[in-house]
Amino acid sequence: MPKNKGKGGKNRKRGKNEAEDEKRELVFKEDGQEYAQVLRMLGNGRCEALCIDGTKRLCHIRGKMHKKVWIASGDIILVGLRDYQDDKADVILKYQPDEARLLKAYGELPENVRLNEGNALEVGCPKIIRAFRD
Template sequence: MPKKDPEAPVREVMKPAEGEVICVVKKMLGAEHIVVLCVDGKQRTARIPGRMRKKTWIKEGDVVLVAPWDFQPDKADIIHKYMHDEIKKLIDEGVIDKEVLDQLRG
């Protein structure tokens, strides 16, 4: 097993761009649809796109990045699922507040 190289480049964490929101998965609806609670205070129905469907498993309590639809703001598409180390980096960089994240999960 190869040792980790301390000089290896660290992969950049995906931050929300214009029109994207960080959310927590609240409920699985089935047929690639889920209910998410977003940091902007809204609850949306999100869709898992085909490119993520079989590669990325999403469950309740996961933190995801979504892009709300322009024509139906209460619906969104999932762009990215954050791993635990990525969530810690987002909190450290001040992108998201830990208390807000705990409230959404809670």
């Protein structure tokens, strides 16, 4: 019989996010980087994102974020642009909803960007909102 060499199974690996509640410092873009909004997830560690400069790019989620930081459509991300491929980029960071609101307040994101705050009631159903208020 084989000896168990690891420290546990997949359930042990699941509970690694202890530092989720901590506030982190807001990261602004540098040269060679751009803000983007995820249009759709493609699978295989890739997504399609619309950058603030108006270009639609195929973005690759880097290995440090893969299976640790979950990215969904509508999220604001920071991408690193490639010198040799203009239509592809690499995801560097995913902004939390409050960080994205701060970026918009600082003027880093344009006013026409719709932030997905995670509350589906505010995004598309004004009749339901009125029903809850009454």
